[in-house]
Amino acid sequence: MRLLLAAAAFWIALVPALWAEDAAPAPAGKVTIRARAEVDRDEILLEDVASFSALDPEHEAKLRRLYLSRAPKPGDVKKLSGKYLARLLASALRGAALDIPARVEVTREARRIEKEEIRRLFLAEAARQTGQSPEKIALADFSLKDDIFVPARGSEFALAFSERETFRGRTTAKLSIRVGGKHYKHVFVTGEVRIAAKAYVAARTIPRGAPVTAADVTQADVALADLPPTLVADPSEFEDTVAKSEIRAGTALTPSLLEFPFLVKNGDMVTLVAEGESFRVEAKGIAQERGRKNQVIKVLNASSNKVVFGKVVSAEEVAVQF
16 A cells, blocks of 8 residues: 555656646757847947847857848948848757847947038148248049048048149049058049149230240239140240240240241351350351251351351350360
């Protein structure tokens, strides 16, 4: 009888235990995912979008580092489907409850580099490289349309032009962006640089063949992009010259627009002069071709009847070397 009672007691104690094993375990904590979150790195981890409660510390630590997706570009938004996240987390939750919205929006923390800031940097660097005053430089048709977003932490940038840049017309600069001391990306920006430079210009229209006088020339600020490569840099360069063709008022003067008149014509009698520190020798000669001031021409020495070469000094004198 005692044996039967003991057996009955054993089975009474065992059945609830078996039922407990068959029953579903209670949720082991909870993971709550937010509808919006912000990250400051290249990847999105579960800890960036979720909060955790009543989880085993070791389990929570693993969940926090769970990779969900690549982060958006700085300043952009990435949308993650709630269904996608639920499937991704299903095996990792290990019985933890999951509270998740239909969609999660993740933004990337960013530093905004404003277009106007880059524009000012463009002008400042152009002034530095050309040696011009910033007030003399203007910028038009700037190619950068929007602000630039870069990672918020550890970002720095610098703008530079090519060392060979002439700053005549459209000009390109490279904006180099570094993050954490490493290259992040380059952005090329262009603009119409207008640099006002001093130049000698025609004060009034000068007819073709007319002598160029001091009254015909004035100094003015002219856009560097509108200037030819060679300019008259000193007033002495247009003394005793004539206009090759009509020069309109406001035109920058260049050597190609001017010419010296012919001082000597073929057949003219001239004086051949050779001189040094302690001597001067003169002889009569006959020009064998016409010549302008400082131009080398052939002259027949009337005394020796030999042809020599000399530089035109004036209408009466040609300098030669003996």
